[in-house]
Amino acid sequence: MSVRVVARVRPLLKSERELDVILRTGASAGAAETKSQQSLNGDRKLAALRDRDNVVRIPNPKNEGEEYTFQFNAVYDADVAQQELFDAEVAPTIKHLFNGFDITLFAYGVTGTGKTHTMRGGKSLADRGVIPRLLSGIYRRSRKMEKDSNGETTVQVSLSYYEIYNDKVYDLFEPPEKRTLAGLPLRDNGGKTVVCGLTEKTCTSLKEFEGLYDQANTNRSTSATKLNAHSSRSHAILGVKVTITTPEKTRISTASAIDLAGSEDNRRTENDKERMVESASINKSLFVLAQCVEAITKKQHRIPYRESKMTRILSLGQNNGLTVMILNLAPVRSYHLDTISSLNVANRTRKIEVREVENDPIFKGPARPSARPSMAASRKPLQPLTASVNVNMPAAVAKDPTQKDDDKPLKAFSVYSDRSQPKPVTQIRKAEMPKRTSLSSEAHPIRTLKPPRPTFAPSQAPLSYGDISAARIEEMVEKKVEEILAVRAVSEQSRQTQVHELNEQLQRRLEQLEQRIEGTEDARAEGLSYLLMAKQHHARGENSSALRMYQLALPHFPHNEKLASKIAALKESLHGNSKARQSIAPVSPPKGRFGSMLSLKKEPTLTLGKRQVGDMDDDDVDRVGGGGFSSGEESILPVSKKRATVKALRHRLGDRSALDDYKDPSVSPRTIHLLSIINSRDVSQIKLLKGVGAKKAEAIVDCLCEMDQASLTTADEMISDHPQFQVSSLAELSTLKGVGVRTVENMRNGVLV
Numbered sequence: 001m002s003v004r005v006v007a008r009v010r011p012l013l014k015s016e017r018e019l020d021v022i023l024r025t026g027a028s029a030g031a032a033e034t035k036s037q038q039s040l041n042g043d044r045k046l047a048a049l050r051d052r053d054n055v056v057r058i059p060n061p062k063n064e065g066e067e068y069t070f071q072f073n074a075v076y077d078a079d080v081a082q083q084e085l086f087d088a089e090v091a092p093t094i095k096h097l098f099n100g101f102d103i104t105l106f107a108y109g110v111t112g113t114g115k116t117h118t119m120r121g122g123k124s125l126a127d128r129g130v131i132p133r134l135l136s137g138i139y140r141r142s143r144k145m146e147k148d149s150n151g152e153t154t155v156q157v158s159l160s161y162y163e164i165y166n167d168k169v170y171d172l173f174e175p176p177e178k179r180t181l182a183g184l185p186l187r188d189n190g191g192k193t194v195v196c197g198l199t200e201k202t203c204t205s206l207k208e209f210e211g212l213y214d215q216a217n218t219n220r221s222t223s224a225t226k227l228n229a230h231s232s233r234s235h236a237i238l239g240v241k242v243t244i245t246t247p248e249k250t251r252i253s254t255a256s257a258i259d260l261a262g263s264e265d266n267r268r269t270e271n272d273k274e275r276m277v278e279s280a281s282i283n284k285s286l287f288v289l290a291q292c293v294e295a296i297t298k299k300q301h302r303i304p305y306r307e308s309k310m311t312r313i314l315s316l317g318q319n320n321g322l323t324v325m326i327l328n329l330a331p332v333r334s335y336h337l338d339t340i341s342s343l344n345v346a347n348r349t350r351k352i353e354v355r356e357v358e359n360d361p362i363f364k365g366p367a368r369p370s371a372r373p374s375m376a377a378s379r380k381p382l383q384p385l386t387a388s389v390n391v392n393m394p395a396a397v398a399k400d401p402t403q404k405d406d407d408k409p410l411k412a413f414s415v416y417s418d419r420s421q422p423k424p425v426t427q428i429r430k431a432e433m434p435k436r437t438s439l440s441s442e443a444h445p446i447r448t449l450k451p452p453r454p455t456f457a458p459s460q461a462p463l464s465y466g467d468i469s470a471a472r473i474e475e476m477v478e479k480k481v482e483e484i485l486a487v488r489a490v491s492e493q494s495r496q497t498q499v500h501e502l503n504e505q506l507q508r509r510l511e512q513l514e515q516r517i518e519g520t521e522d523a524r525a526e527g528l529s530y531l532l533m534a535k536q537h538h539a540r541g542e543n544s545s546a547l548r549m550y551q552l553a554l555p556h557f558p559h560n561e562k563l564a565s566k567i568a569a570l571k572e573s574l575h576g577n578s579k580a581r582q583s584i585a586p587v588s589p590p591k592g593r594f595g596s597m598l599s600l601k602k603e604p605t606l607t608l609g610k611r612q613v614g615d616m617d618d619d620d621v622d623r624v625g626g627g628g629f630s631s632g633e634e635s636i637l638p639v640s641k642k643r644a645t646v647k648a649l650r651h652r653l654g655d656r657s658a659l660d661d662y663k664d665p666s667v668s669p670r671t672i673h674l675l676s677i678i679n680s681r682d683v684s685q686i687k688l689l690k691g692v693g694a695k696k697a698e699a700i701v702d703c704l705c706e707m708d709q710a711s712l713t714t715a716d717e718m719i720s721d722h723p724q725f726q727v728s729s730l731a732e733l734s735t736l737k738g739v740g741v742r743t744v745e746n747m748r749n750g751v752l753v
């Protein structure tokens with residue numbers, strides 16, 4: 001089953017104007033069909049609840065005359081009440097939770113779009129959000145279940161609540177002063193990511209929950225930003241563990257309700273230093289989430305879950321059960337690009353499949369047959385007979401020998417063959433084969449050797465073969481089987497000990513590694529990431545932000561002269577010292593025989609201004625807000641324009657010289673010049689290239705900086721203005737994030753030498 005993605009458009013805030021509304025909602029052509037199908041499937045009530053719009057339309061930022069259309073499972077307009085959203089999207093998941101499925105509900109969207117309002121909501125009954133309503137539903141169902149079973153079934157609800165703040169995990173049930181610098185570590189446990197040392201509180205009623213939840217929320221990191229007076233500065237994850245115990249079994253399932261922090265465009269936030277760091281961390285984790293979504297939908301081998309704690313915990317596409325994503329949207333123009341970016345991520349998320357697997361119950365009492373066909377399942381156990389049966393053995397033999405039943409041997413226990421595992425069976429049989437033949441009631445070639453049955457007189461009991469009595473045979477079989485079982489038990493025990501020891505060793509190593517990474521190396525990594533951010537800001541010409549980041553890095557590298565002089569230079573530069581500005585300016589492209597950027601055609605900038613939606617190709621995925629436009633069928637682009645673009649591209653790719661250049665950069669001065677511009681990491685120059693806008697230029701520089709970071713190990717290397725990673729060919733250039741063959745061709749064609 002795929003992730004269910006629903007969009008919710010928030011109403012206008014007091015500061016916003018009707019005039020600026022750019023989002024439109026509506027129904028797609030196939031919506032009616034889907035609804036009638038749902039009704040046919042019998043879920044009429046749910047179908048009625050979900051009988052609503054399913055499409056969001058937003059204008060093309062470059063051409064207001066065109067609209068992009070994004071289709072979701074449902075779309076909730078600004079006038080939709082909390083209750084309505086809950087009834088249609090969350091209430092139906094509760095029964096799955098009680099059937100042993102895990103459920104994940106998460107709110108995603110730009111800052112100030114209503115995620116916290118949706119998940120937590122307000123204080124009044126009508127304003128309550130998804131989370132308190134979910135708990136209310138869980139308690140109601142628990143009570144009913146307990147009542148219907150006359151108290152035989154009990155349901156226990158326990159809670160954990162934590163936040164991921166600056167990529168560190170903190171327990172929200174603990175006061176902030178108890179937090180450690182490194183936060184709580186994560187572990188992989190049977191395919192699930194778990195937070196170690198988290199408080200788990202048993203909670204017996206909604207009232208108790210409200211007390212705990214409200215108190216914990218005071219521990220959550222929130223602040224006022226320019227875009228939201230109560231902005232969440234962290235991702236908050238509430239885990240609701242439901243344990244259902246019946247006389248036979250115990251089943252545990254978990255509902256995770258996640259209020260993600262919102263992405264922020266720092267050109268609009270005017271964030272201070274602290275907010276900036278938070279914002280960088282929030283944006284990074286959301287960027288990783290978008291990358292994970294993209295990698296999953298493109299079926300890539302590597303999904304970068306581990307690059308952020310949030311994605312590791314969310315494990316989108318790896319988690320079992322049901323997942324519902326609520327995409328929160330602001331309807332106004334000031335969110336235009338961010339909204340398109342969110343719509344794209346959500347659109348891709350719809351295509352992610354989640355395994356609909358319920359958690360295994362734990363049975364009480366003796367071991368139950370496994371649901372999975374296994375050796376244990378196909379094997380019938382040894383069935384010991386009671387002492388009284390043993391006592392009656394002679395009597396049984398004394399029965400009328402003509403009766404068919406009497407042909408059956410009497411034995412102290414039955415041994416059944418283990419068909420799918422012939423080896424051990426052969427072992428048992430081998431040992432007893434000659435004797436067993438006489439005990440078998442079935443036709444057997446050796447049977448002829450058996451003394452004729454009628455010759456057995458009652459006085460000859462117990463049954464004997466030669467000198468060996470039946471009792472002796474049974475005794476031998478029993479002994480042999482016991483021996484085999486004992487050997488097996490010993491080897492199983494030693495195997496388990498080995499596995500246990502190995503697990504412990506691995507655990508120890510893991511802990512050491514984690515301590516290294518999260519402890520001592522954490523500080524250094526944090527310092528390096530400030531330097532990376534500084535570099536990225538610097539490349540974009542955002543010198544004051546760059547300075548802030550360098551200053552934040554300083555405590556991590558206190559004796560680094562280069563860093564100190566960098567900060568001094570930036571300070572001077574910001575104070576208008578043109579000399580200093582020159583010294584810290586980003587690396588300019590080499591002005592060699594191929595000329596400077598001045599020799600570039602003026603055309604790229606002009607083309608960019610007039611660029612139409614139809615000009616977008618697959619390489620444009622990250623053009624807007626880092627999220628990119630989906631090439632999927634829901635992002636509707638004018639088909640004729642698409643065709644024209646493809647045709648033009650084919651024509652260009654058909655150009656021999658272009659292909660030659662692609663293979664060998666050395667052949668064309670144009671190629672070398674293009675690469676020098678790219679390697680300059682100068683956003684202001686790169687964005688002038690044909691087919692590259694400011695966003696794409698930033699994405700390219702960010703990508704190069706990240707590659708630098710990957711190849712850099714010291715702060716000195718990081719501070720250095722000499723980039724480490726050099727793009728050396730067009731092929732290499734086409735592998736950068738957000739760039740593809742077509743973009744490269746575009747860029748190259750725009751370069752004039």
Ligand SMILES: Nc1ncnc2c1ncn2[C@@H]1O[C@H](COP(=O)(O)OP(=O)(O)OP(=O)(O)O)[C@@H](O)[C@H]1O
Nearest residue numbers: 010011111112113114115116117228231232261262
């Ligand atoms: N459906 C809605 N109805 C009424 N008010 C809403 C709705 N959605 C959002 N709001 C209001 O919009 C403002 C921003 O909402 P909220 O704080 O929930 O945003 P957010 O996405 O959680 O932001 P951040 O990511 O910064 O935490 C709040 O004042 C909230 O009350």
